[in-house]
Structure formats: C-alpha cells, structure tokens
Amino acid sequence: MPSTATLPAFVSRSTDSPLHYTEAGTGDILLLIHGSLCDYRYWRWQLPALSQQIRTVAPSLRGYWPDAIKEEDPSFSITRHAQDLIAFINEIAGDRPVHVLGHSRGAQVAVELACRVPERIRSLTLADPGFALRGEALHTSFQASIVDRLVAGEVEEALATFVDTVNGTGTWRKMVGWFKSMVRDNAYTLVSQVHEAPQPVDLAQMAKLACPLLLIGGEQSPARYHSRLDALQAALPGATRVTIPMAAHGMNLANPVMFNRVVAEFLASTGPTEPKLD
Template sequence: MSSDLALPRYTFFDQAFSQHYTQAGQGDVLLLIHGSLCDYRYWRWQIPALSQGCTVVAPSLRGFWPEALATEDASFSIAQHTRDMHTLIRAISPDRPVHILGHSRGAQVALELACQAPELTRSLILADPGFRVDDEAETASFHAKAVALLEQGEVDKALADFVDGVNGPGTWRQMVGWFKAMVKDNAYTLLSQVREINLGIRLERTAGLQCPVLLIGGANSPARYGSRLDILEQAIVQARRATIPLASHGMNLANPKAFNQTVADFLAQT
C-alpha cells in the first residue's frame, strides 16, 4: 500500500498558490485539517471510513508535502492557513457550510476558521489542541530543540525529539515506515512553525460559536492537551467531549476504529 493510499490528488489554484488535497465520498463535506509535520496522508485511516457517510476533503496545508518548505518562510502562519481553508471551502462547497475537524496545530486553524467564518461552519471538532490561551503566561517549547537539531543537519534526532514531545517518550522509535517518511517530507516546516510557539487565542471569541462542537482527547495524551480541552469545555457551552481509549496524541492512528466511530456518531447527531 502506498503512503498516500493511492487516493487522487486534486489541486485548487488560488492566484500563485496551489492547494493540494484529496477527496472521497458523497454528501455533506467534512474538512480534515492536519497538524505539525503532517499532510493529508495523515488521515489514511479516516478517509476510507468517514467517506462512507459524507464527502471527506483532506488538504495539505500551504508549505507541506507535496510542496514542502525546505527553508524558513515568513508567510507560514496560522492566519495564512486559515485564509487558505476559507478559500477552499468556498470552492468545494459554495452553497452549504461544512463540518471542520482539526488535530493539534490544525485544531487552531479549525477554531480560527469557525470563529472568523461561522457561516461556513456546520460543526467543529477539535482533537488535542495545543494552543496557548491569551491570558496564560508564555512558556518555553520543545520546538526550539528540534529546530536547533534540524539546523545542525540532525533530521532524525530532531523529528524523534518533536514526536516524542507530543506523544510521549519512545514514540518515534515505534512509528511505522510510512509515518516516518511523511514526517521527514515535512521536517523543515518546523523552521517556520517555531515562530508560533506562544501564539495564543482569545478565549472570549469562542463564546460566539453557535455550531455544535466536539472536543476529542487521547486517553494517554500529555497533560497539556487535556488542559486545553478543559478550558474549551468550560468556555463553549454547547461543547461535548470524548476520549479515545488506548491512544495518545496521534489518536486517529493509534485507535482509528474508536476515533472514526466517535466522529461519525457526532456527525450523525448534527
């Protein structure tokens, strides 16, 4: 099996930018937004399962594979990726709002998108968001060590440090070949992403969300992700919460059956 599941790659051209994505299924659109070091291949176990009930659209964000950055790029940002997703939704679903699911860094893009364009958002799913809330103190991040290793040419060490930091010690060593290949393809996005370390969200903006919201966490995810879900659960009145058993931050890969069922059930109820 190929690393992209042999799914068709579509390209939407927006001025000088080519938005690459894959698509499967029929019906209402579910937009899947990946996190750090990933691309649409990250959703390899979600696309076939969830496309049984809807149209799944999974883009690779600007700067990621198949046109991955090799150097730092000042245009790489949550704001730019949010604008790109806004444009993509307008192109693929001009007449109907879409379901939006974001994982990790992608959850911040998803939340920004829902807050900025509620008319495009039918429901919102946030899986293990890691962003800082504006009134919290800024903190040091493991991103910096990974970036330093990348700049020294220690790609494998950098990626092991980052992946273990978000999932738990020893995760990189246990990862399968296709996942390591994907992450290596996107390694140098960290040179740009490091500038976002303490980029926060204004929590009061979430009070304006009117769409159904699902918060998903991995049962074994590092505590910082659970703390984000705690804060969002308190701030968003209509939010529901689910925990994926036997899984850490990469919950959709570690326990895809439970993850897919949780998402499908939520979509069916909305």
C-alpha cells in the first residue's frame, strides 16, 4: 500500500443537511460511497487515479467525519443516506446521470439509491457488498457484541475486532496510522448502525435496473462477501464480475492499482453520458 497521498481540499455543500465531500477531475461524475467506520478519506488512492478520467466525487455520509455522531441517532439508516445522496446528486449533477460505486455497507446505499432513482444512475459498481437478501433467514449481526465493548469504553479492542472480522485476522494490527485515525473518528456510528431496521435487498427489484453493473470482490475477502457476489451474479447474468488479487475486503487500499484499473476500464466501456435533450 502506498504510504502517502495528497487529497484535494474538501468543500461543504448543503442538501437536506451538510454533506462534506472531496472531489477531483472534470466531466461525467463518479460518486464513491464508503462503508462502515469510513468517510471520504477512504478513497485516498482512488481520487488521484480515477479523476484523470472522470470527475470523482467522494462524500462523507450523514453522521460520519467531519461531523461524526457521538451517540445513537435513530434516523441513521440506509434509506436516509440514500435520500441524502439523491439530493446531493441533484445539486452537483443537474439532470445528468452519474456513475455510482459503493463499498461494503456503501454498496447497499448504492443499491437503494439506484432503485429509488434509476434514471439518475449511469452505471453501478458494488464492491464486496455484505447486505442480506430478501427471503433469507436473518442472522444476528456480529456488530452487536462489538458495540457492547465500544459502549463499555473498550474502543480500541472493539474497532480491532470489527476490522479483523470484515477483512481477516490481524488486519487492525497491520493498518497504517491514517486508516486507524479514520476508523476511530467514526467509531460511534456503529452504535446507530447496529440498531438499523433490517432492510434486505430485493434481487427482483435490482434485476429491473437497466444500467451496466460491475461486481468486485477481494480474492482474500471472507466467504460471506463471495456468497453475496455469487447470488448477485446468478440473479443478474449481465453483470461484469472481477476479483482483485492479493486483497481482502479493503481491496481498494490493498491493491489500488488493480482496483483503479478495473473501475476505469468498466467506466470506459459504458461510453460517454449523452446530454439530456429538451
């Protein structure tokens, strides 16, 4: 993993609530949606690379750094985050559709967004989605015990357990300082996240989406992410699927060169966005 990177300065724009974001590049828009415990800083290796091809915009979702919540917020939800992003897209893109890439929990936000406003989505990329599917038996989230430790003040232990669970044993110990700082900044979002109402994804509804779909997985990601991608690929046979070698759940950080190349090639394959005619 590279050791340093320069991010463009973030700016703030108000939608229904302030959304902090960073961006680089010009032209059509690629919207990057982060997952649990992250914020726009998670995309530090994607912004410089992908912005050479496309205007790359990375917001921090409501409740995350730099306005991270420190106590439970009952409004914290996939639906709320998707609604925020619809308003955000309307502000930054006008009436032009945008490319959307979501990672982990951000992939479910991306799906919710695409299903609510399919006409605004030029393409959809899902990286290691971990969401439940409609019709499956619901399982107790591993996050509940982690939140108990977090609330008890065992912050470092709780965060280490979460990161090791989603990416592999020993990941937290090996992570660089900026990543640990980002996760600590967003630690208490887990308290709200664990109490989100179950919102399984409906594959039949997803199958109605007409936009190009890219599915990305990490070669070393835990099995539950591979199973999600398998189910999506079976239900959506027109999707493109790529596995990032030498990488687990945080594939865009562990192997950014390959991740960026895969995304860039997919975006190029979709062709330019045609302007809307009056």
